[in-house]
Amino acid sequence: MREDAPRGDITSRYFGGRWQMAKGKIIAKANGVLCGLAVARYCFRKSSFCTDYADGDQIKKGTVIAEIGGRLNDLLLAERVALNFLQHLSGVATETNKLVKLLKGTKVKLLDTRKTIPGLRELEKYAVCCGGGQNHRLDLSDMVLVKDNHLAGLRSGALLKRIKRFRFWRSAKKIELEAATLRQVEDFLTLPVNIILLDNMPLAKIKKAVALRAKLNPQIKLEISGGVSEKNIRTLAGSGVDYISCGRITHSAAALDITLLLDAQ
Structure with a gap:
């Protein structure tokens, strides 16, 4: 809100109605999964905000998501920020839900990644949950994920020593290793770790990795x-793996089309 009006809303100040009252409706212009109501309510905190919906609800084109009322200038000040969050977070939830539905009937869980917009990670990961997905790790402090660039800096035989040392000090934290080859998968399966990430492997190799496991x-x-x-x-879910992670659900989700229609009193 401060970013959008650092020195006030000069348009509404000189061309709006300072004491004029207004009512409005936030309306979905496409089908999807709703997310971001708490943020929108906060943006309109100087006004009334009434809704019969909750984050995670399926909405259809034409759904009146919320009704708002208050001073026209207050509504105009909050409008864009509220819609930006509603559209983006609902878009993430909707994109997630599309993939979750395709996994229905399997035991595979859809995970997000850290491919998020800086500053919005917690909200975007919350939107993933609203869409039926699961969070992988919130940040670099959450769990260990040893990737190829980490392995490149380790001497031969050092990986097991590092894992044992970490287990001694941080036994509650999970350890995941990224594997690019079947040879790595075979080696990693002998280590005391929780998860092996099969990175960009074709389906045939994924099935062989499952058999090795x-x-x-x-x-x-x-x-x-x-x-x-x-x-x-x-x-991919039929290969026998446990998780599928997808960065696209956060970094490339299309915004859900949502609008606000105001009626000055």
């Missing part, structure tokens, strides 16, 4: 990442 260490979970889309997610 069943043979060597069934307790370790397998996650797929890279190239996930509506077209292939169901096929």
Whole structure:
């Protein structure tokens, strides 16, 4: 709100109605999953805000999401910020829900990533949950995820030593290792870790990794990442993995079309 009007709303100050009252309706212009009501309510905190819906509800085109009322200038000041959050977060929830529906009937869970807009991570990850997905890790402090660039800096045989040391000091934290080859998968299955991430592997290799897991260490979970889309997610889920992570649901979700119609009194 401060960013949008650092020195006030000069348009409404000189061309609006300072004491004029108004009512408005926030209306969905497309089908989707609603998210961001608490943020919108806060934006309109100087006005009345009434809704029969909750975050996570399925809404249809034409749905009156909320009715607002108060001084016209207050409504105009909050309008754009409230809609920006509602549209973006509902878009994330809707995109997530599309993939979650495609996973229905499987045991695979859809996870988000850290590919979020700086400053909006908690809200975007909340939107993922509203769409039926699950959060992977909120930030770099949440859990260990050893990727190829970490491995490049480790000497031969150092990985197991580092894992044991970490387990001693931070036993409650999960450890995940990223594997780009089946050889890495086989090696990692002998280590005391929780999850192995199969990074950008083709389906044939994913199935071989699942078979290796069943043979060597069934307790370790397998996650797929890279190239996930509506077209292939169901096929990938049938490979026998536990998780599928997708950055697109946060970094590329299209905003849900939502508008505000005002009626001055």
